[in-house]
Amino acid sequence: MKIIQTIVELQTVLTSKKNAGKSIGFVPTMGALHQGHISLVKKMIAENDVSVVSIFVNPTQFNDPNDLLQYPRTLEADCALLQQAGNPIVFAPSVEEIYPEPDTRQFGFGRLETVMEGQFRPGHFNGVAQVVSRLFDIVQPDRAYFGEKDFQQVAIIRALVKQLHLPVTIIACPIVREADGLALSSRNARLTAGQRKSAVAISRTLFESREKKARLPVAALKQEVIEQINAVPELHVEYFDLVDRETLQSVNHWSDAAQVVGCIAVYDGEVRLIDNLGY
Numbered sequence: 290m291k292i293i294q295t296i297v298e299l300q301t302v303l304t305s306k307k308n309a310g311k312s313i314g315f316v317p318t319m320g321a322l323h324q325g326h327i328s329l330v331k332k333m334i335a336e337n338d339v340s341v342v343s344i345f346v347n348p349t350q351f352n353d354p355n356d357l358l359q360y361p362r363t364l365e366a367d368c369a370l371l372q373q374a375g376n377p378i379v380f381a382p383s384v385e386e387i388y389p390e391p392d393t394r395q396f397g398f399g400r401l402e403t404v405m406e407g408q409f410r411p412g413h414f415n416g417v418a419q420v421v422s423r424l425f426d427i428v429q430p431d432r433a434y435f436g437e438k439d440f441q442q443v444a445i446i447r448a449l450v451k452q453l454h455l456p457v458t459i460i461a462c463p464i465v466r467e468a469d470g471l472a473l474s475s476r477n478a479r480l481t482a483g484q485r486k487s488a489v490a491i492s493r494t495l496f497e498s499r500e501k502k503a504r505l506p507v508a509a510l511k512q513e514v515i516e517q518i519n520a521v522p523e524l525h526v527e528y529f530d531l532v533d534r535e536t537l538q539s540v541n542h543w544s545d546a547a548q549v550v551g552c553i554a555v556y557d558g559e560v561r562l563i564d565n566l567g568y
């Protein structure tokens with residue numbers, strides 16, 4: 290499989306397709322691909338004439354240098370999966386190619402970025418906005434696909450596209466889960482066998498708690514979820530919040546929002562996992 294590493298080469302390929310009136314689909318990734326990514330890739334291939342997947346571990350979105358160091362890098366296996374999934378164009382640039390100079394741009398997303406991931410990973414969404422705006426600029430996609438596991442990221446990217454008036458349609462795709470319910474994540478590869486066993490309690494507790502919505506007020510349900518997960522070996526909840534699907538702000542009562550989403554971040558040993566569920 291051919292891997293394109295430079296912007297010039299990618300743009301040479303894409304410009305001729307664009308000029309021929311072809312639509313461009315795009316799935317940005319940081320590699321370590323799993324079936325969640327592949328579901329995005331298959332949808333992209335079905336909906337566009339030309340499909341591009343980027344594989345780039347973006348240093349500017351890691352607030353924890355150790356997390357960046359530990360992030361799995363599996364280019365060969367990624368390419369094999371992509372080939373099977375329908376053989377999109379793969380763009381795997383170096384850090385220097387994406388950032389010939391340090392990116393000093395500061396984006397602002399107001400209250401969307403002060404909560405949850407924004408609160409616990411300062412600078413993370415600014416780094417995501419830097420790389421996604423840069424990649425959109427390079428690829429000029431008509432449609433871009435993102436997984437709803439990163440629920441807050443999707444909201445940030447929609448806001449970014451609005452702010453910069455970018456002519457791209459953002460398509461959010463549902464979380465893909467293991468048979469036991471664990472949300473697929475590149476980080477799952479880092480779990481020990483014991484931690485993997487514990488991890489199932491995250492989604493199980495969320496699904497079970499949703500059944501209690503009619504009898505428990507918001508605050509009591511939140512507390513119960515946190516206590517149940519913290520009682521499992523290796524698990525430690527960083528946050529669990531019930532938020533308005535649109536604004537991402539906490540709700541105090543179930544009636545505060547048309548749609549409520551439960552968003553959670555949990556340390557399983559050293560590995561930080563996130564998940565979310567509509568309530």
Ligand code: PAF
Nearest residue numbers: 317318319347417420439
């Ligand atoms: O979701 C991810 O994998 C990353 O945040 C993204 C969107 C590829 C930007 O680096």
